[in-house]
Amino acid sequence: MRIAYVTPNYFPFVGGVEKLVQKISEELAAKGHEVEIITTGRDDATKTLNGVSIRSFPRSFPFYISYSLTDYLIRHGHHYDIVQAHNFHTLIPLQSAYARKKAAKKFPLVLMSHYHGKGSSRYSSLLLKSGRRLFSANYRSADVILCHTEFESDLLKSHFALPKSKIRIIPGGVDIAGIEKTKPYDDAGKNLCVVSRLEKYKNIHLAIKAMYFLPEEYHLVIIGDGPYKPQLQRITGQLGLVRKVTFKNFVPLMELYSWLKTCALVLNLSDLESFGLTVIEGLAAGKPVVVNNRTALAELAKRFDGVTAVDAAQLNPRELARAIQRRAETPLAEKPCLGQYTWKAVAEQLLGYYQSI
Numbered sequence: 001m002r003i004a005y006v007t008p009n010y011f012p013f014v015g016g017v018e019k020l021v022q023k024i025s026e027e028l029a030a031k032g033h034e035v036e037i038i039t040t041g042r043d044d045a046t047k048t049l050n051g052v053s054i055r056s057f058p059r060s061f062p063f064y065i066s067y068s069l070t071d072y073l074i075r076h077g078h079h080y081d082i083v084q085a086h087n088f089h090t091l092i093p094l095q096s097a098y099a100r101k102k103a104a105k106k107f108p109l110v111l112m113s114h115y116h117g118k119g120s121s122r123y124s125s126l127l128l129k130s131g132r133r134l135f136s137a138n139y140r141s142a143d144v145i146l147c148h149t150e151f152e153s154d155l156l157k158s159h160f161a162l163p164k165s166k167i168r169i170i171p172g173g174v175d176i177a178g179i180e181k182t183k184p185y186d187d188a189g190k191n192l193c194v195v196s197r198l199e200k201y202k203n204i205h206l207a208i209k210a211m212y213f214l215p216e217e218y219h220l221v222i223i224g225d226g227p228y229k230p231q232l233q234r235i236t237g238q239l240g241l242v243r244k245v246t247f248k249n250f251v252p253l254m255e256l257y258s259w260l261k262t263c264a265l266v267l268n269l270s271d272l273e274s275f276g277l278t279v280i281e282g283l284a285a286g287k288p289v290v291v292n293n294r295t296a297l298a299e300l301a302k303r304f305d306g307v308t309a310v311d312a313a314q315l316n317p318r319e320l321a322r323a324i325q326r327r328a329e330t331p332l333a334e335k336p337c338l339g340q341y342t343w344k345a346v347a348e349q350l351l352g353y354y355q356s357i
Contacts, residue, residue: 001354002034006073006085006096008064010039010054014225014250015197016172016277017087017114023173025052027347036080038073040066040092063127064090073099077107082354084110084146088135089119089128097138108357111139112146116272116295117155128159136160143357146170148275149296168353172275173343175253179284182254184261190218190328193263193287195256195278196270198226203269203292205235206312206320212239213321218328220245221259260285265328268297269312276300279307280341288327306332 009015011022025035029051041056048054057069077083077099085096093111100109119125128135139145139160145167147153153169156162192211196202204222211220222232222245229247236245251259260266266282269292276297282289283306291297293309301309308327312320339345 001081004036004038004080004083006038008090008092010037020172023343026050027343040064064092070095070099074103077103078105083107086112088113088115094138097141109142110144111142114274116274144168144353148172149299151296151299152274170349171341172277173346174280174341176284176338176342179257182257182261185258187262191263192220192265193259194222194267196224198224198229200228201271203312206269207267208235209317210321211241211244213318223248225249273297286335290327304336
């Protein structure tokens with residue numbers, strides 16, 4: 001098959017959507033399919049990476065609007081067997097649906113929402129809410145709409161009046177084998193691990209404040225980068241926790257997996273998640289996980305015994321520390337079955353949807 005993935009960003013940009021698109025693209029390319037990334041950037045550019053063609057178009061406005069990208073899909077979209085556009089929190093899916101509507105030769109269109117109901121800022125949330133009618137009319141024209149969880153599916157039906165018959169649920173993928181075979185670091189302390197883009201809605205500041213009330217042997221390792229990092233570092237300094245909190249930028253995968261294998265517990269206290277990739281990664285490493293009792297994270301807590309949900313916004317730092325310590329000192333009774341989350345399984349499920357279209 002000839003497959004096009006239309007995405008706001010692509011590797012080396014780091015993010016959950018970008019990681020999924022990269023891994024799926026490389027998995028399908030390795031199976032012999034012709035995969036092309038259609039994305040945005042500063043300039044027009046084309047290149048090939050790990051068997052995947054990458055075509056970049058300049059952005060015209062915020063939210064990844066690109067006139068030249070839309071025009072390309074209008075003129076060339078019919079050359080692909082499948083066009084799949086990603087991320088309802090940008091205008092990439094809207095542009096892709098518009099392009100199909102305007103194209104002289106229609107092309108099969110799949111939309112993958114990555115939708116958690118709210119934007120990361122007041123302005124983006126307002127745009128999402130005010131534009132629902134326009135988005136809905138265009139999204140309904142897609143052949144299939146993919147999401148990661150029942151939580152996300154319910155949001156799509158509620159916010160965009162999308163028919164249940166078009167929605168399919170497919171999990172995000174994780175390198176289960178790579179995590180399992182990675183060796184931990186030789187570290188005798190109790191490390192808590194956060195792997196995240198550093199945004200305010202990720203609630204990493206709540207984890208830092210809880211560290212003040214945890215015993216001395218506990219240490220918080222924050223792996224990631226983002227605009228909220230200076231504020232997090234300031235909070236750490238104000239609480240006198242510089243020795244108990246370590247900041248690391250995004251690290252190579254093997255190093256990340258080693259931290260997951262070393263830590264006592266993985267934390268994800270985000271307010272906005274359509275899936276919860278780090279939850280599955282933590283479980284694959286054999287570690288308990290504490291999540292915020294919101295969005296798709298709450299769904300994962302119900303599915304897996306090793307995941308504990310807390311109301312992060314309602315607990316004070318001492319109460320949150322107590323909940324974290326209880327879970328960290330209760331190892332997993334047994335590692336859950338995670339076969340459906342391998343990249344191979346996810347790619348095969350996607351191909352099934354494509355073939356049905």
